[in-house]
Amino acid sequence: MTDTSEAPSGATRSIDIDVDAGPLVGDHRVVLRALSWFPDLLVESDSDSPEYLDLSYSFEPRLTEEERMSSFPWKVWELQVDDDLGTDYDASTGGLGPGGGDREIHPAPPTGAASLTLSVGTPSVSPAGDYRVSQVVKQILVDLRTGRVAVLDPARG
């Protein structure tokens, strides 16, 4: 675990990811930066995991002003999150700006989880606005105990 400048303020801990997922959003590469833990102030008090994760990323190159102001769905790449305990994660929300953004992952992994797999997929909508089936292009295995990060071959599952 590290404290990193990539982590948004308010994060309690962070793991550097630094994986280039390739040109997912039009011609813009998505570079995953860091996985950070945040206290979840909106979660119900009976939850045993009152935290959530935040995966920050950047666009390389940045979106143009025209792209920033264009319709939204083509800029949102897919993210599936799994752990070794089979926890059900919700990664459907996030923030997005011209230089990149972040994805919220609810909840944070339970204390017994040893690893987290981030499956990164193409957006479900093309820049032209056409629907398409998302394809997983990169899988990242995060060791939650050591903070080590490994890139898996999605073709091997």
Next chain:
Amino acid sequence: MIRRGSSRTKYPTLCWHMRMLLLALSVTGTLIVPGAHAASALPAPAGPPQTAFPTFQSCDNAYDQTGVGGAGVGQVAAVGNGVYSFSISFNADFNADFIAAHPPTTDFVWGDARIFVNRSYAFSISTGHPRPISEAFHSHIQLQGHRYGPRNHKRIRRNDLLTFRISLLLIDPVSGTFYPGHGTISCRL
């Protein structure tokens, strides 16, 4: 796949307001008396009867009239298979007339949308932490088939009337001033 966790979407109103205050405190470290420092900088909510849109716009590319110029800050668009993209972003009109009039350090502290189905509350979506005002908040929602209502007995179906009631909280961290905002998107699935 895209799902909404029920634990995040159901909480009593009072409890919700208390947690919102806690969120504000966590951002500023300052006690904010509700209403005392809040500037009414955004226009009042534009409910469905007050808009210039047809009464029932389609939920594919539906938007509200919040903000200056009526271009809206919220948008709903289909992304296929019953999944919809919901986003809150600050458009050019908003940028020109609102952001330009306030300090550039203003953050987008918090946003929340409560979704009503045929005028009955169904679920809500909230931001987790502050973001720069230049960023948009977005969510992918499996609307078609989404369970709601008492004991989740109902499902959202095509032709249902959906209403997204958006609440925003913007902040100038230098002065500690909050700017609340509201908006409404009504659409037919």
